[in-house]
Amino acid sequence: MLTISFHALAQYSFAFYIFTRMNPVDKIVRVLLPLPLRQLFTYSVGAEAAKAIMPGCRVLVQFGKKKIYTALVIEITSVVETEFELKPVLEIIDKVPIVNAYQLRFWKWMASYYMCSVGEVYKASLPTGLKLDSETNLMINPDAEAQQLSKNETLIYDLVDTNSKISISDLARSMGNLNIHTVVRKLVNKQILTTEEYVKDGFKPKLEKMVSLHANLNHEFKINAVLDDLARAPKQFQLLASYLELSGFTKTKTSTAVVQKQLLEQSRASSAALNALVKKEVFVVSSRETQRLNQDWDGNTEFKQLSVEQNTAYNEIKNQFAKFDSVLLHGVTSSGKTEIYIQLIKETIEEGKQVLYLLPEIALTTQLIQRLKKAFGNKIGVYHSKFSDNERVETYNALNKDPDKYPVIIGVRSSVFLPFSKLGLIIVDEEHENTYKQYDPAPRYNARDSSVVLAQMHGAKVLLGTATPSLETYHNVKTNKYGLVELFTRYSNIQLPEIKVVDMNRVYRKKEQTGNFSPLLYNSIANALKQNEQVILFQNRRGFSPYIQCNTCGWIPYCKQCDVSMTYHKHFGKLNCHYCGSMQYMPKECDNCASTDLSTKGFGTEKIEDDIKLLFPHAKTARLDLDTARTRKKYESIIHDFETGNTNILIGTQMVSKGLDFDNVSVVGIVNADNMLSIPDFRAWERAFQLMAQVSGRAGRKKKQGLVIVQTRDFGNPVIQQVIDNNYKGLFLEQAAERKLFRYPPYYRLIRISMKHRDKQILSQAAKIYGQQIRKKLGARVLGPEYPLVPRIQNQYIKQILIKLEREVSVQKLKEYLLEEIDIIKQSPDFKQVVFVPDVDPM
């Protein structure tokens, strides 16, 4: 099976070579490089060494003048003669393949569907620790002769001198990312600097010290003699006694090695005492490889009894799986979908198959992992970008070596790349989430859609779960591609919250507002606090205010590199561009008219927290957004504080809407629904519905109905009514009709091609010509080119072309055609540096 699939990948033909010169080598390998290049490359390898290589193994190769990359072997063949000398494989990293045939097939599909190279997929697939690449280090040549240096040369010389050894990338960073290559090359040519190519260390296994008895102590009487000798050294005596206990010697009379850390803890002895015993030849200390990953489960597993409704849904899912490969589980928030998943997972792993449980990036909470650990203990592997890279390598390797080590993987979108060999079930939880789509860098894949394909390759089933399905998925249900199971009762009869809408136009007209709060929201918060209940406030915008403005002349500060207004962050006292991340100080006066009358406009989470602190000085508040929860630890501690009641009011962006269960939240406030509804995107209303429905789902307690307050100036908006009525089907029908009319997904496929260049004119020209060219073939399916909402990011102008394709059109040939046309445009000298970025099924 392996060979067949690898051949399928060998889309790159050998005819490329003209065999002119005899250049016999023992064996050659064709390898894949982690680069956006569409070919494989050939390296030579000695016949003896070649025996150790298999397709799917990594090798180190030099590519270009300097760089060393981790390439992946695709094919091993006999000698051919090439017109140029082949470079040799520098090192064979793996004895056993670390990429299997399923993965390669999946990569190939992904590259062609998402219009990128297989190398780019390869790069995205392996955790960084498995892709060693080289850096160039610079050092001073001690024998260099003194000579006159230019300004930049001196600067670089000094930097290398003070660091004694510095990598080119570090040097470039300290020089402000200037073009340093030319200067460095000159210094190397003058023999002032020397270079050294070194391969960065990748994965390092974690070592653990183990203590065992010295070989001399092979009889119980000898041990007893030692114990007698130690009568006057109580710590050492205690150590040995503890050892005998821990190693099981006391019971079995045979001893095994014991973890040093554990031994020291148990005996409360110091390492000095241990060293003394090593010296006396009582103990021997050795190291062994250990896991970084928590294996702390006590082995007890626990399965909750399914409720009647859950059980019905569970059986229904199984029925549907008999007819469909993919099934949507449409269940309201708190309907207990997780318990159903657990049941299905249990069954799948009992059949000896693997399960992949996908979650959107942000929702990967301790809450859910704990619940699954309770059911499956150490059978669960977690794969998450906020785990350290070494931990991810461990999970990858473990899965590759032993498919039964972690039969259940919980992970974010990139876990579709793990080395599965016998998937039985993929669960895509919160399937509507847009974090399943990667935007940058390539591959711009959607993990939800990709897992349907991945499952097909393994003959596995896919369960998509959500309270608010994406239109795409629901459409697939309607057209009989996916099965459907509905679950509309909440677990343990928690009532759905009551949703009240406040007309903010009216509130502002009557000047009834307190800060940004209507009387209803204000009073409800006050009430909840009085009852010792918790409040969640949702505002889909971070920072203090989205922009500031001069009250005299209307001037608004914009980012210098992007055409977008700067967001004010009070905490840093700075203006921040949310597109390129650049910061600048809050201006004291207007740049245009020097007036000092500047005011903040609009509001974000930071402003709301500020207001709340003023209005409810005794309430403990926390903010959950990208600024406060940059790391997993910070995110978890904010959630933990709220769970345990340490904070009363949680203010946040969409982060607060993700699959969290709190049981003391009585009020949820959607502070401003309008900025969700007014986004100029065809998915805006769908997204607004999803967000509001998900946030609302956080309200409600066991015995008390929760209250959701939606503040809006767009009182009559149908989406708001649909949220109030919890009317998903209404939303679907209305939105679907519009999508059909305006030719959008799910009825049409979209491909968006973004073009970027520093020069506005050149960009417009290239975009126009490309548009005209493909319009010849595609006609009115091509829209644009147009400037996007933010037409310039980091000094690059951007134009976009949108292609709307009927579902029936065979897309594969068309994608190839689109790429060919890009190549043609880029042949023209003027447009060589225009960057084309194709995005299939954009979000």
Added chain:
DNA sequence: AGCACGCCGACT
């Protein structure tokens, strides 16, 4: 992607 080669304008 990343790196070297080569063309061309700015400044001793």
Added chain:
DNA sequence: GTCGGCGTGCTC
């Protein structure tokens, strides 16, 4: 006249 910036093309 040289130095350093940036565009062009190739990498087994």
